[in-house]
Amino acid sequence: MRVHVLQLIVGDKLISDSYNSVGLHLLSSGTVLDAGDITMLNRHSVDYVDIAPRVSEIEKVVEEAPVRQANMLQIDLFNSAVDGIKELFDTVQKGGVLQNENVESAFNPLIGSIKEENDVVSLLLSLNSDDDYTLQHSVQVGMLSYYIAKWMNKSEKEALIIGKAGYLHDIGKCKISLDILNKPGKLTRDEFEEVQKHTIYGYDMIKKQLKDDTLALVALQHHERMDGTGYPLRKFGNDIHSYSRIIAVADIYSAMISSRVYQQRRDLLYVLKELHRMSFGQLDPKITQVFIRNMIPNFIGKKVFLSDGREGTIIMTNPTDFFRPLININGQFLDMSQLANVEITTIAI
Structure with missing residues (x-):
């Protein structure tokens, strides 16, 4: 036809x-x-x-069934990885010691199940748990860091190390009071300074207990920014380890698409646009562009809800504005780049 x-x-x-x-x-x-x-x-x-005639809706459902089954396995392993990071937090809080085999037994099976998955957006939309933000965030950052490393053509061995660094990046938060971490209102200056110390706590913990200088350095530096505005040491540019710069991108993306006690989650496409803005100063521009370039095609075929109440499906990216795609609404095609006052509020599978 x-x-x-x-x-x-x-x-x-x-x-x-x-x-x-x-x-x-x-x-x-x-x-x-x-x-x-x-x-x-x-x-x-x-x-x-x-083009050839498209398959019927029934045939589509049949074809998609194996994907749903694979996603169920991924969900189970995601939840296991969340349980794993919780056990690591609990171990340290009770005075125990981090063990590398415990880290890998919780994280590596998840990576094994997703390494061939191309649709990262569907993973992020479907892999959610009822656990608290810090736990789920750690797993998401580990996953995204692994993907970024692979998209940068890192070897499988190196990508696993980077993924593990992302998984452990916030381990220092186990030393921060839950009253501070879960405070719904604005933190006082002293409370904010205490939260910032999670980078130092994580560095000391990993260095002494796992005896891994690289993973420790990532825990220390993942809040550093290319323009020197980060913490705790206000490092600049290439003084920040390359792994830390990868985890920084994954960390910010996961944080902004997640609900927290003091912040509503933002739409996945909106957050990519925010990362693009931050790549002009705060984030490593090459790493950020690799992430955006590999994420954008994943949005094609996703259902969207617009700020004017309409619903539709993304049919293609817009070559002049990646963040405002072309949308099919009941057989009519809408170019979001021509509608400055209409926004995508939610993306779903």
Whole structure:
């Protein structure tokens, strides 16, 4: 069937070659379109293409069933990893010692289940638990740090180390009073200074108990910023370890998409835009751009709720503004970049 480029969705299959207006061959017949293909067709001002008939809704459900089963396994392992970080916190609070085998037995199975998963957005939307923010946040940061490392073409061994560093980055918070961590109102100056010490507590704990200087350094530096505005040592630029700069991106993203006692969660796409803003000074720009570039295609096909009450589905990214995509609402196509006063409030699977 012949469809307009703005009606294409990921997974559509071309049944004829596609050319631009000057005759340049773009895509061959038989190509199964991904987000990049659709964006390219749009950039070359292609209006219509021929695609194979789409499968029925029943067939889609059947095809998606194995994915749902895999996600159930991932959810179980995510919850196990949350339980694992809780046990680590409890161990230290009771005067016990961190053991590397306990860290890896809780975290590594989760990574094993998600390492081939391409849709990180669906993972973040589905992998939620009822545990407190600090515990769930630690697992999310470990996952995201692993993904960023892989997207940066790190080896599997190095990516696992970076993921583990993310998993343990907040371990020092076990030394902070829960009354302070869970305070719904604004912290006093003394309370804020005490919270900042979690970086130092984590550094000392990991260095002495796990005897791992790199993991310890990440715990110390994950709140440092490229422009020197971070803490605890106000390090600048490349004086911050490269792993710490990776964990900083994962840490901020996870924090902003999560509900906390003093802050409502923000939409996943909105937070990517905020990270982009922070890459001009506070965050490592190369790492941040790698993260954004690999996350954006994951939003295609996701359901969205808009600030004006409408609901729709993201059909493609906008090449002129990645953070304001093209949306299908009841068969009509909406370009968010043309609607300055309408925002995406929620994204769902």
